[in-house]
Every structure is written in structure tokens, then in C-alpha cells.
Amino acid sequence: MSSEKTPQKDAYDLILEAIDVGVYKPGDRLVESELAERFGMSRTPIREALQRLETQSLLARDGRSLIVASLDHNQLAELYVVRSELEGLAARLAARHAAAEEVQVLEALIEADRKLVSDPSALARANRRFHRQIHLASHNRFLVQQLDLVYRSMALMATTSLAAEGRGEVALAQHEAIVAAIKARDEEAAYDALKEHISSAFVQRLTLDSDAPVSL
Template sequence: MTRPNEPKDAYELILNAIDIGIYRPGDRLVESELAERFGVSRTPVREALQRLETQTMLTRDGRSLIVSSLDHNQMAELYEVRAELEGLAARLAAKHASVEEIKVLHAMIEEDRKYLNQPRELSIANRRFHRQIHLASRNRYLVQQLEMVHRSMALLAETSLAADGRGEMALAEHLAIVQAIEKGDAASAERRLKEHLSFAFETRLKADAGEIGAGDA
């Protein structure tokens, strides 16, 4: 069932469910079940599924649709694009962010500490933090592109924040980014954000290597 503040459009409902992890990579999406879950008719659900398939968020498996997953090369390509776009967002935020926006970013970091032992909740909070930087860039076209990139991030099976100690490190990296933005140091803000994503990517690679090793043992 939907809540009062949740989107009512079938496309947005399904996309949001993928984004927050209700449906994970490899999960099969059934038209009738989605219609019942979200309280909408099957026609808009069917149209939403077709749209998500076109956007490669869903993959056809015989006659069924499943949530897509990213292979190693796709993940590397996604992080490369994300680093460039987010680095630019941080650079622009250092030039344009208001005092109020910077205060909000600091508050987010402190608030997110309560999620250090809750990787899924910390991941959701992490997206909110990054989106706040995107908005502070004052560039609507950049924000649109980053929304597409972050949508694809939902196709990664696990959050890198689930790794031991990664949450604490990520918040420290967030603080360094915000401090650079606060100082108006565009070059430092861009560098700090790119480093932050580099560490996240490295964590994912190590986790994947560990999973492969465990499977082969």
C-alpha cells in the first residue's frame, strides 16, 4: 500500500521500490503483484514496466522481466561517469552553495551517524546527502544527469557502506567535502568527492573479490 506522501504514478512507484531495495537485481517483477502492492490498475503498471525495460532498468528473462544487474565492466563505467559528474557538482557547489545549504549538509552528516550500524538506511541517507550537493551546484542539467546515474546505482546488489568500517570512513569523507565547499575551494571539493567515490569503488571491488574467492573455495 502507498503512503500519502509517496508518488502515485506506477513508474515512480516501481522505480522507487527498486531504488530503496524492495526489489533487488535478479528479482522478477510480476504485473499483477505490482498492481496489487501499489493499488493501481494493471495497464499503467504494464506501461511502466515497458518504460523501465527501455531504460535498461529491467531485463527480459523469457516472458518475464527481472531487475537488471551490472557486470564488472558496467560497474566500472558507471563509477567513472559518476566521479566526473559528481566532481563537477562539488566544484560548482563550492562556488554557489548558500550558507543555509552548507548548514544542511553539516546537519546531514551528524544525523547520519545514527545509521552507522544500519547499512541500508545509511545508503539511503547517503543518496540524500549527495543529492543536496547536486542541488547546490545550481545546474539543472547536471542534476538531471546525476539522477540517471544514481538510478543505475540501484542495480548494484549491495551497498559499499555494508563493509566493516566503511560507514565511518564515508562520513569523514563527507565532512572533508563539505568543508571544502564551505571554504569555496572548488578544486579541493572536486578532488575530495572524487576520492570519496574512488574509495567506495575500491570497497566494492574488494567485496566482489571476496565473494568470488568464497564461492571458489
């Protein structure tokens, strides 16, 4: 009797996940042999994954080496503009299409996240889960695909805006407003609340970046 095996993550997913959780940060060099040893696979799939990530601008060339790319000020601004519009649309569609059970999940996520306010890294991971749930609640597969691409690029940010003092509590309050609007089926309020949430995150991001030490 054959048993089903859990699908194995391929090299691309493993490297992308490592970047997303901060194992590899912007500027870090990625070496085929080291990645092959880390993930227990041959260098061929690693090489193909690195080429794919470079094509998607998640990796950049530094001489002959590949490094994790970083976002400059203009790229960051462009990313937040796109993210704001797409996330706002997701909230609008969630207010229209979300099942009652999906709203309950969103409410439960907020309650669970209150315990993580003092842990920015854990709260950042929880924040992605919350936003992902809104994306899914939009019931629009093409929008979800586009937001997945946006979140891939967000992995290139070295720090989370939730690391700023007091940002966690503010973000959770904003999450509550978003879910309340979705639950009330108020599409315009959901759209506005989500866009305001992204706008304040961008302001916090710019503030953190301006406080970072400058190399001369």
C-alpha cells in the same frame, strides 16, 4: 471549498522506488498482476511502467519474463567513471554557488548520519540524501538531471559499499572533507575530495564483489 490533494506517485515511480529500497533486487522477476495488486492499480499503467523501465535498461528479459537488471563488472566500472566526474563537478559548482544555508544543511546531515553508522541500510539512504544535497547546491539543473539518471542505475547494485566494516566511519570523514572544501569556496579541493570519496567507494564495492560466493 476544494482542498488540494497530494499528487499520487505513478506506477513508474512506485516500481523504481521499490527497486531502489531493495524490495526488488537484481534478478527478481516482476509480474504485472502482482505489481497491480501491490500498488492498487490496473495492469495497464503497470505494463507501461515496465516497458519504460526496460527501455532504460533497469529491467531485462529472461525468456518471456522481466527481471530487475544487474550490472556486470564492466558496466559497474563505466558507471563509477561517469559518477566520479559528474559528482566532482557538482562539488566544484557547489563550492562556487552554494548558499551559506545549504552548507549548514550539509553539516547537519553529517552530524545526523553519525547515529546511523551501525545501520548500513539507513546510512545508505542518508548517503543518498547527502549527495543529493550537493547536487542541488551546484545550482545546475542539467547536471542534477544527469546525476538522477546515474543514481537510478545505482539502484541495480544488490548491496551497499557502506556494509563493509569500517566503511561508514571513513565515508563520514570524507563527507566532512568535501563540505569543508565547499564551505571554504575551494573549488579544486571540493572536486578532488568528492572524486576521492567515489574512488574509495568503488574500491570497497570491488572488494565486496570479490568476496561474494560464486555460483558454479
